[in-house]
Amino acid sequence: MSAAATRLLRDPVSALGLAIVLFAVFVAAFAPQLAPYPEDAYESHLLQRLRPPSAEFPFGTDNLGRDILSRVILGTRSALAVALSVVVAAMAIGIPVGLFAGWRDNWVSDVLMRVTDVFLAVPQLILALALGQLMRPGIETAMVALALTYWPFFARTVFAETRRLRSALFVDALAGIGARPSRILLLHVLPNALPAVLVRATIGMGFTILTAAILGFLGVGAAPPSPDWGLAVAEARQHLPEAWWFPTFPGLAILLLVLGFNLLGDGLRDAADPRLRRSRR
Amino acid sequence: MARFVIRRILLALPALFGLVVLTFVLSRVVPGDPAATLAGDAATPAQIAEIRAQYGLDRPIWEQAIVHVRQVLTGDFGRSVFSGRPVVEEIAFRLPATLELTFAALLLSTLFGVALGLVAALDHNGPVDHLVRLLSIGGLAIASFWLAIMLQLVFSMDLDWLPLRGRMDVTLGTPPRVTGFLLVDTLLAGRPDMLASALRHMVLPAVTLALPGLATIARFTRSGVLEALQKDYVLYARAAGYGRVRLAAIYVLRNAVTVTVTQIGLLFGALISGAVAVEAVFDWPGLGTYAVQAILSSDYKALLAVTMVVGVVYAVVNVAVDVAQALIDPRVAEEMS
Numbered sequence: 001m002s003a004a005a006t007r008l009l010r011d012p013v014s015a016l017g018l019a020i021v022l023f024a025v026f027v028a029a030f031a032p033q034l035a036p037y038p039e040d041a042y043e044s045h046l047l048q049r050l051r052p053p054s055a056e057f058p059f060g061t062d063n064l065g066r067d068i069l070s071r072v073i074l075g076t077r078s079a080l081a082v083a084l085s086v087v088v089a090a091m092a093i094g095i096p097v098g099l100f101a102g103w104r105d106n107w108v109s110d111v112l113m114r115v116t117d118v119f120l121a122v123p124q125l126i127l128a129l130a131l132g133q134l135m136r137p138g139i140e141t142a143m144v145a146l147a148l149t150y151w152p153f154f155a156r157t158v159f160a161e162t163r164r165l166r167s168a169l170f171v172d173a174l175a176g177i178g179a180r181p182s183r184i185l186l187l188h189v190l191p192n193a194l195p196a197v198l199v200r201a202t203i204g205m206g207f208t209i210l211t212a213a214i215l216g217f218l219g220v221g222a223a224p225p226s227p228d229w230g231l232a233v234a235e236a237r238q239h240l241p242e243a244w245w246f247p248t249f250p251g252l253a254i255l256l257l258v259l260g261f262n263l264l265g266d267g268l269r270d271a272a273d274p275r276l277r278r279s280r281r
Numbered sequence: 282m283a284r285f286v287i288r289r290i291l292l293a294l295p296a297l298f299g300l301v302v303l304t305f306v307l308s309r310v311v312p313g314d315p316a317a318t319l320a321g322d323a324a325t326p327a328q329i330a331e332i333r334a335q336y337g338l339d340r341p342i343w344e345q346a347i348v349h350v351r352q353v354l355t356g357d358f359g360r361s362v363f364s365g366r367p368v369v370e371e372i373a374f375r376l377p378a379t380l381e382l383t384f385a386a387l388l389l390s391t392l393f394g395v396a397l398g399l400v401a402a403l404d405h406n407g408p409v410d411h412l413v414r415l416l417s418i419g420g421l422a423i424a425s426f427w428l429a430i431m432l433q434l435v436f437s438m439d440l441d442w443l444p445l446r447g448r449m450d451v452t453l454g455t456p457p458r459v460t461g462f463l464l465v466d467t468l469l470a471g472r473p474d475m476l477a478s479a480l481r482h483m484v485l486p487a488v489t490l491a492l493p494g495l496a497t498i499a500r501f502t503r504s505g506v507l508e509a510l511q512k513d514y515v516l517y518a519r520a521a522g523y524g525r526v527r528l529a530a531i532y533v534l535r536n537a538v539t540v541t542v543t544q545i546g547l548l549f550g551a552l553i554s555g556a557v558a559v560e561a562v563f564d565w566p567g568l569g570t571y572a573v574q575a576i577l578s579s580d581y582k583a584l585l586a587v588t589m590v591v592g593v594v595y596a597v598v599n600v601a602v603d604v605a606q607a608l609i610d611p612r613v614a615e616e617m618s
Contacts, residue, residue: 013414118299122592125554126572130304130588133576210424214558217426218573233427237562240430241438251427258422266418 007271014267020260028077035070042225050243060245063235068245071227072253078228079257082143083208087201089147094154095197099185101155102162113159116152124149125211132220139228142221146208157200161193195272202268206261213254229254282607289603293596300592304585305349358586361575368586371571376590377461378448379560379567383552385487387545390494395534395541397495398502403529405507413499420496425555429489429562436485443484446564450478486563490555494548501544509533539610546602553591 008014032038045065053060059068097116101109119127124146131145165171166189174184215221216230224231229250236246324332333339337348352358358368401413437445448463449455456463456470464483467475509515510533518528553568560569568587575583 013418114295114299117296118303121296121300122588122595123550123554125557126588126591129557129572129576130584133579133581133584134304137576206422210422213424214426214554217424217558218561218576220576230424230426233424233430237430241434244434247427247430247434251424251431254424254427255419255422258424259419262418262422 005271008267011267011270013263014271017260017263017265017267020256021264024076024080024257024260027073028080031074031077035067035073037067037070038074040066040070040074044225050239050246052243053245059249060243062232062246063239063243068232068249071232072229072249075227075229075232075250075253076257078139078222078226079209079212079254082139082146082212083205086143086146086150086208086212087204089143090150090204091154091197091201093147094151094156095158095190097151097155098158098160098193099162099190102159103166103181103185103189112155116155116159119149119152120156124207125214128211128215129218129220132215137220139222139226142212142215146211146215150204150208153200153204154197157196158190158193161196162189165189165192195268199265199269199272202261202265206258206265209254209261210258285607286600286604289600293600297589297592297596300589301350301353302346304588305346353589358589359582361580361583368583371583372568372586372590374461375567375571378463378565379553379556379569380594381462381464382483382486382490382560382565382567383549383556385483386490386494386552386555387548389487389491390498390548391541391545393491394495394498395502395538397499398541399506399529399534401499401503402506402510403525410503413503417496417500417503420492423492424558425489425493426558426562428492429485429559432485432489433562444478444482446562448479448482448566449475450482453478486559486565489562490552490559493551493555497544497548497551498541502538502541505536505538505541506533509536512536535609539606542602542606542609546599549598549602550595553595 009018027034043066045061047065048061049063049065051057051061051065057067057069059072062068062071097112101112101116103109122130127149128142128145131148132141135141135144162185171184171188174188175181179188212221213228213230213233216228217234219231219234222228222231224235232250233247236243236250239246330339337345340348356369360366361368361371364371397413397416401410404410433445436443444450453472453475456466456472456475459466459469463479464476467473467479506529515528515532518532523532556565556567557569557572559565560567561573564570568590572584572587574580575587
């Protein structure tokens with residue numbers, strides 16, 4: 001694993017991805033300290049609305065006179081928190097399903113994988129929209145909907161790894177010396193599937209940030225006055241073309257953070273799977 | 282081959298049936314009263330009860346389930362709460378607009394994606410290769426709705442080169458509806474001015490929608506070509522004196538394209554998702570704007586129908602892709618049966 005980590009850092013593209021992600025985590029952790037006007041998450045100042053970027057407001061101000069730089073910084077925290085909760089929840093469902101269905105060959109594992117197929121029968125965003133609407137719209141519902149639409153990817157990944165490993169020699173040996181299936185799965189199969197899960201999770205972070213932003217933009221995710229990036233772009237539409245800075249900077253923030261996770265995921269995939277590295281060389 | 286096609290169709294059906302069940306279960310197990318949600322915050326108990334009766338929500342749960350499945354299977358999604366018209370009619374009216382946009386985007390991303398991927402692979406580790414790699418990762422990181430707005434800002438509002446929204450200049454009127462595909466209908470009506478207007482309106486939405494697909498296809502074509510270039514038969518062909526371009530065009534691309542075709546199937550899902558946001562920004566009168574309208578007006582039946590229709594379209598595309606793949610590479614058909 002440490003050899004893989006060295007390889008990862010030596011690739012400038014993945015190192016850049018890691019740097020972006022670490023920077024975002026830092027910004028999210030110290031958002032209230034870093035934001036020039038932390039109270040602008042909720043307060044409005046109508047006298048200074050729609051000011052262009054200046055030394056005072058580097059990213060300009062929005063339709064309620066709030067500092068866009070501060071809101072972009074404060075929005076980092078919620079974007080990361082939403083994505084992390086969604087990915088962790090999706091893993092909590094997908095990994096057990098994948099392990100169980102991959103280990104056995106009975107009707108239960110068949111049913112589990114058929115259910116997985118059902119969730120993959122519609123594109124994620126459409127399903128998330130439908131689920132979000134069936135429940136009450138809001139950021140919590142959006143998160144539940146996103147987790148419910150993303151777990152099948154973890155289930156598929158872990159299923160494939162478990163199927164590959166269950167006939168491995170070391171698994172036979174463990175069964176031979178009397179290890180229980182639960183022990184083999186959790187202590188031996190799962191750690192081997194972890195690199196693939198990690199790659200999936202990293203790409204999933206980027207994907208979730210993007211999808212959550214779309215939900216916010218369409219008005220089914222975060223609600224005002226949340227400093228959500230997608231919501232900010234939606235609010236900005238009525239003030240174009242005059243206030244070009246209003247949608248530009250929140251959108252750039254989405255781009256940068258998703259790019260960071262995608263670059264990192266790309267690098268992790270190459271580091272974890274030597275077969276793929278060959279074609280990259 | 283026919284057996285392969287039938288088999289592949291039969292495999293897609295359980296997932297679609299599951300989707301019918303899933304939407305029903307989720308609409309019933311979720312916390313809260315669906316009738317109250319539909320009625321809105323200001324509704325009186327009497328109004329809620331009326332809606333409950335109207336939607337059959339006062340019946341036993343198993344009866345509701347049977348009714349729901351029967352309705353969906355017969356394509357009866359009821360009437361839209363918003364417009365009062367049958368949902369199926371409204372969707373049928375709007376689906377061509379979305380399909381037209383999606384196919385245009387798919388065409389753009391395939392043409393440019395395969396070309397960029399090929400050029401990048403032939404310039405392995407050169408400046409073009411790095412540029413394409415950056416584009417292929419960056420293209421997947423851009424929020425489509427934001428790109429759409431940025432393009433509007435530059436090309437419609439600032440430069441005034443392309444129309445801001447809609448499918449056609451309203452002053453030109455509309456051609457008689459034959460297929461619903463505007464590019465076809467304007468041709469059938471013999472109106473080149475309308476066709477030109479429709480094409481101009483399509484540029485920005487199609488480009489926005491195409492970018493993520495272009496990125497994916499460029500990436501997979503590139504790695505497919507690189508892999509094919511390492512094969513022995515390529516070495517032989519090179520030893521026999523084939524030039525790089527001829528080699529790439531005849532031997533490498535066909536082998537590399539199998540991977541790309543699989544991606545097109547997966548891409549279609551991304552395109553349909555992307556279409557929701559892109560249509561919303563460009564006021565494109567398709568399924569995406571319909572879905573957003575349904576959400577904002579709590580039109581539960583309409584949204585359910587959109588979900589099912591997208592599921593069916595998605596399944597059809599994936600079956601078609603598998604069949605195309607089997608036609609290109611007979612080994613795939615063998616592997617699947």
